[in-house]
Amino acid sequence: MIYEGKQKIWADYQKEIPEDHYFYVRSCIRQSFFPASEVTFLDITRNKLGKDIFETEHHTTCGGIAYHSDAIPQETAMTIIARQFALMKKYGYENYVCSCITSFGLYCETMETWREYPELQEKIADNLWKSCHLEFAKPKFLVHASDLIFKYRNQIAAKSKYKLVNVKTGEPLRVVEHIGCHYSKMFPSKGVGGAEYPYVLVGMVEAWGGQIIDYPERRHCCGFGFRQYMIQSNRGYSLSNTHKKFESMEPFKPDMIITNCPGCPYFLDRWQYVIAETEGKTYGENGHGIPVFTYEEVAGLVMGYDPWDLGLQTHQVGVEPLLDKMGIPYDPAKKYLGKNGKNIGEPEKPHCLK
Amino acid sequence: MQDYRIKEGLNACINCGTCTAICPAAEFYRYDPRRIVDIVQHQDDAQIEELLKSDTIWYCGECLSCVTRCPRKNAAGLIIMALRSLSIQTGFFMESEKGRQMYLLCKDLNSNILNYGYCVYPRTFKYKEHQEAGVVWKWEEEHLDDIFERLGGNLDGEGAGAMRKIPQKDLDELKKIYDITGATQMLENVRAAGLKKAEELGLTEEEYAKKLYTESSNKHFNH
Numbered sequence: 001m002i003y004e005g006k007q008k009i010w011a012d013y014q015k016e017i018p019e020d021h022y023f024y025v026r027s028c029i030r031q032s033f034f035p036a037s038e039v040t041f042l043d044i045t046r047n048k049l050g051k052d053i054f055e056t057e058h059h060t061t062c063g064g065i066a067y068h069s070d071a072i073p074q075e076t077a078m079t080i081i082a083r084q085f086a087l088m089k090k091y092g093y094e095n096y097v098c099s100c101i102t103s104f105g106l107y108c109e110t111m112e113t114w115r116e117y118p119e120l121q122e123k124i125a126d127n128l129w130k131s132c133h134l135e136f137a138k139p140k141f142l143v144h145a146s147d148l149i150f151k152y153r154n155q156i157a158a159k160s161k162y163k164l165v166n167v168k169t170g171e172p173l174r175v176v177e178h179i180g181c182h183y184s185k186m187f188p189s190k191g192v193g194g195a196e197y198p199y200v201l202v203g204m205v206e207a208w209g210g211q212i213i214d215y216p217e218r219r220h221c222c223g224f225g226f227r228q229y230m231i232q233s234n235r236g237y238s239l240s241n242t243h244k245k246f247e248s249m250e251p252f253k254p255d256m257i258i259t260n261c262p263g264c265p266y267f268l269d270r271w272q273y274v275i276a277e278t279e280g281k282t283y284g285e286n287g288h289g290i291p292v293f294t295y296e297e298v299a300g301l302v303m304g305y306d307p308w309d310l311g312l313q314t315h316q317v318g319v320e321p322l323l324d325k326m327g328i329p330y331d332p333a334k335k336y337l338g339k340n341g342k343n344i345g346e347p348e349k350p351h352c353l354k
Numbered sequence: 355m356q357d358y359r360i361k362e363g364l365n366a367c368i369n370c371g372t373c374t375a376i377c378p379a380a381e382f383y384r385y386d387p388r389r390i391v392d393i394v395q396h397q398d399d400a401q402i403e404e405l406l407k408s409d410t411i412w413y414c415g416e417c418l419s420c421v422t423r424c425p426r427k428n429a430a431g432l433i434i435m436a437l438r439s440l441s442i443q444t445g446f447f448m449e450s451e452k453g454r455q456m457y458l459l460c461k462d463l464n465s466n467i468l469n470y471g472y473c474v475y476p477r478t479f480k481y482k483e484h485q486e487a488g489v490v491w492k493w494e495e496e497h498l499d500d501i502f503e504r505l506g507g508n509l510d511g512e513g514a515g516a517m518r519k520i521p522q523k524d525l526d527e528l529k530k531i532y533d534i535t536g537a538t539q540m541l542e543n544v545r546a547a548g549l550k551k552a553e554e555l556g557l558t559e560e561e562y563a564k565k566l567y568t569e570s571s572n573k574h575f576n577h
């Protein structure tokens with residue numbers, strides 16, 4: 001019964017996602033900490049699936065992190081966004097796909113506010129012309145990059161080399177999915193599956209053979225909190241919220257975590273390290289942490305990309321236990337090499353976290 | 355208040371407390387979003403002014419989890435964002451410890467945006483200030499160019515790609531947007547207020563920034 005209820009709620013939030021032809025906009029955090037994820041997204045969509053995903057170097061930050069740290073006015077953020085949309089139009093696109101969840105939420109908020117207050121939209125169009133001499137436009141379809149991987153999940157499954165299955169036991173891997181708050185908490189209808197039962201990552205995990213874990217704090221924020229992380233003296237906020245999530249998921253013994261926001265995987269990965277180093281507590285098996293991934297990384301693993309090409313060596317929580325479970329081969333000697341085998345040293349070992 | 359976020363975010367609040375129950379900030383800080391929404395809906399100017407001068411409005415993490423769960427479709431998070439903007443406009447942000455952090459946030463985030471076109475830029479994200487980023491980030495910081503090259507990024511490079519150099523023409527447009535939408539003026543005001551405070555305390559700008567970055571009184575916490 002409950003399951004049917006969930007199915008019904010999900011059915012109410014079927015989002016229309018066009019198949020092809022997108023203007024791609026990057027994420028500041030994903031580029032900084034997970035550059036290979038964006039590389040993988042473009043390689044899968046363009047080269048493996050033959051989609052038209054266009055990028056121009058002229059786009060910038062949307063200003064979202066500054067806006068949510070209260071460090072720029074709303075009108076400034078809206079005009080920067082209008083500039084991004086205008087570039088989309090200038091290059092002949094009407095579908096807009098962004099890599100960042102903070103951006104996605106802010107685009108949704110902005111378009112909704114413009115819809116309700118046309119005089120504000122007019123003002124922003126005027127700002128845009130005065131500052132950039134660009135023609136105002138709005139996307140016909142606005143999606144997050146995880147929506148696209150969700151859309152293509154079965155095509156990816158058809159090309160997969162590995163499954164989210166434990167090769168030793170044959171059991172599906174136990175996966176925690178963590179959705180960035182700004183994906184659909186504000187505008188449930190803009191996300192695949194809404195806010196309470198978002199289906200965007202669940203759909204990927206199911207298509208690729210894994211099993212989703214439900215746990216009490218599943219919808220709790222990772223704890224980023226913008227200013228609550230940016231300023232060192234506020235950072236306890238961020239740590240304590242991640243801690244709450246891990247304590248809540250621990251009894252369910254997750255094999256891995258998949259995320260769609262660029263910030264969440266950074267926090268869920270790094271705060272596990274801090275908890276291990278300061279409290280001696282680890283959440284995975286035998287002193288390991290629970291490996292945390294972006295959806296691009298998981299898609300890449302499933303499709304047989306080399307783990308070190310995916311940038312998994314830049315995670316602080318080691319990913320090897322998960323690679324072993326999936327039966328993915330990797331060369332430990334190559335983990336920290338630069339391009340063409342260049343020796344660039346390697347990170348120190350954490351004291352506690354394996 | 356004229357802010358669009360108040361128009362969007364406030365319908366009659368029934369004081370049910372759902373927002374407070376699910377709020378990550380309320381777990382950690384002495385913070386009750388329900389109370390803030392209630393004060394704003396009663397439009398009591400004296401109480402609102404008190405809020406604008408308080409630490410309370412700076413506790414929210416802007417996760418917007420409260421929006422989903424409110425039975426009245428209120429957005430406590432949006433209302434708080436509007437209050438923060440007002441606190442900055444009126445200068446009241448300087449009256450609270452958490453409000454004064456605006457000096458640092460404005461400086462760091464906007465210098466990334468205006469100099470590089472990114473909110474977060476790896477060369478200014480320092481291990482020294484972010485030890486939680488781990489020993490792996492310490493290694494990455496020392497080898498950023500090599501690591502971006504290894505991973506197919508384009509750090510400070512020409513053309514498209516992850517962390518490419520954003521052309522100066524585009525950065526100039528961002529600056530023009532800042533100028534005509536009030537951001538430049540806001541940043542100047544916040545900076546001037548911070549420098550004045552530093553002078554009152556007998557601190558250099560650098561010492562003041564460090565104080566804001568690292569110091570916190572214990573009065574904020576729930577536990």
Ligand code: SF4
Nearest residue numbers: 367368370371373424
């Ligand atoms: S959840 Fe909504 S109605 Fe309930 S106290 Fe909060 S703002 Fe008011």
Ligand code: SF4
Nearest residue numbers: 377414415418420431
């Ligand atoms: S947006 Fe602010 S008030 Fe709302 S749940 Fe998040 S931290 Fe709490």
